[in-house]
Amino acid sequence: MSNTILVTGASGTIGTQLTAQLRAAGASFEVMTSKATDSVGGVRARQASFEDVAQLTRAFAGIDTLFVLLPLAPHKVQLARNVAQAAKAAGVKHMVRSSGAGADAKTAYALPQLQGTIDDILAATGIACTFLRNAGFMQNYTTFGAQMVKDGMWYAASNDAAQSLIDVRDIAAVAAQILQNPAAHAGKAYTLTGGESLTDTQRVAALSAVLGKSVGFTPISVEYAANTMKNQWGMPDVMVDWMSSLNQIVSAGYAAGISPDAQVLLGRTPISFSQFAKDYATQWQ
Numbered sequence: 001m002s003n004t005i006l007v008t009g010a011s012g013t014i015g016t017q018l019t020a021q022l023r024a025a026g027a028s029f030e031v032m033t034s035k036a037t038d039s040v041g042g043v044r045a046r047q048a049s050f051e052d053v054a055q056l057t058r059a060f061a062g063i064d065t066l067f068v069l070l071p072l073a074p075h076k077v078q079l080a081r082n083v084a085q086a087a088k089a090a091g092v093k094h095m096v097r098s099s100g101a102g103a104d105a106k107t108a109y110a111l112p113q114l115q116g117t118i119d120d121i122l123a124a125t126g127i128a129c130t131f132l133r134n135a136g137f138m139q140n141y142t143t144f145g146a147q148m149v150k151d152g153m154w155y156a157a158s159n160d161a162a163q164s165l166i167d168v169r170d171i172a173a174v175a176a177q178i179l180q181n182p183a184a185h186a187g188k189a190y191t192l193t194g195g196e197s198l199t200d201t202q203r204v205a206a207l208s209a210v211l212g213k214s215v216g217f218t219p220i221s222v223e224y225a226a227n228t229m230k231n232q233w234g235m236p237d238v239m240v241d242w243m244s245s246l247n248q249i250v251s252a253g254y255a256a257g258i259s260p261d262a263q264v265l266l267g268r269t270p271i272s273f274s275q276f277a278k279d280y281a282t283q284w285q
């Protein structure tokens with residue numbers, strides 16, 4: 001049976017690793033980009049924006065299995081509706097969606113409520129779906145948090161509560177496996193966490209050991225973080241609410257749980273934070 005795969009979000013943090021792993025596995029796939037280019041990372045690209053249903057419908061033509069990764073945007077629910085409409089129109093058979101841990105349309109916490117709402121929109125298409133409910137990424141230390149590590153001080157509204165962060169290379173490995181054999185995972189939702197739960201104090205200690213210099217940790221309040229996101233970074237109110245809900249969840253210790261799903265699907269222990277720090281050490285030089 002044919003299985004033509006299209007990867008959205010291919011140029012991003014998860015997508016870069018996912019396309020590398022699909023290539024390494026010898027899978028046949030294409031990627032989608034909103035940019036005016038016909039390739040991303042050497043892989044043939046179809047150009048379309050999540051903003052435009054007609055573009056998406058053309059991009060999804062002939063696709064059996066779709067990896068759905070929506071960017072963090074204030075109108076993310078509308079982008080999901082566009083994907084759902086286009087996937088139905090194009091006859092997509094299976095969607096594998098990068099979601100978030102705790103996704104639940106009925107929860108009072110804004111970010112998991114958003115993730116659950118989007119999962120429900122995709123499931124309501126009737127197309128077979130698999131949801132990857134990802135915990136926080138270790139790679140946040142190399143993307144938006146890289147400068148803090150370089151400056152030797154990590155700031156977080158976490159109450160120094162433990163979190164079971166996952167390395168996106170493990171998310172990508174799980175996604176690559178499912179995209180190549182989707183039927184076995186239809187209707188499933190997997191919570192992808194790392195195999196350990198560490199506090200910020202423990203993670204900066206691991207970074208300090210690998211980098212051979214001191215990286216400290218300064219706890220900040222949820223309110224201080226919200227004020228910074230809104231007034232210094234100019235983040236829209238709805239996104240500040242999402243991120244503040246995440247800070248509340250983490251601070252309460254609700255992001256500390258370790259799910260067996262990644263270990264079971266990978267058939268090995270998920271990558272540890274110390275290993276992540278060793279592998280990415282040059283990025284903080």
Ligand SMILES: NC(=O)c1ccc[n+]([C@@H]2O[C@H](COP(=O)([O-])OP(=O)(O)OC[C@H]3O[C@@H](n4cnc5c(N)ncnc54)[C@H](OP(=O)(O)O)[C@@H]3O)[C@@H](O)[C@H]2O)c1
Nearest residue numbers: 009010011012013014033034049050070071072135136137
């Ligand atoms: N960071 C975390 O700890 C964490 C944890 C759990 C879940 N998440 C979720 O993971 C997602 C982010 O994943 P990521 O970090 O891998 O993404 P990312 O690095 O932010 O990349 C975003 C991707 O979206 C694509 N994109 C942006 N606008 C687009 C548009 N209008 N149409 C089509 N494609 C568009 C970009 O591709 P082009 O520029 O090529 O179009 C890019 O590949 C977010 O939704 C976030 O909520 C994050």
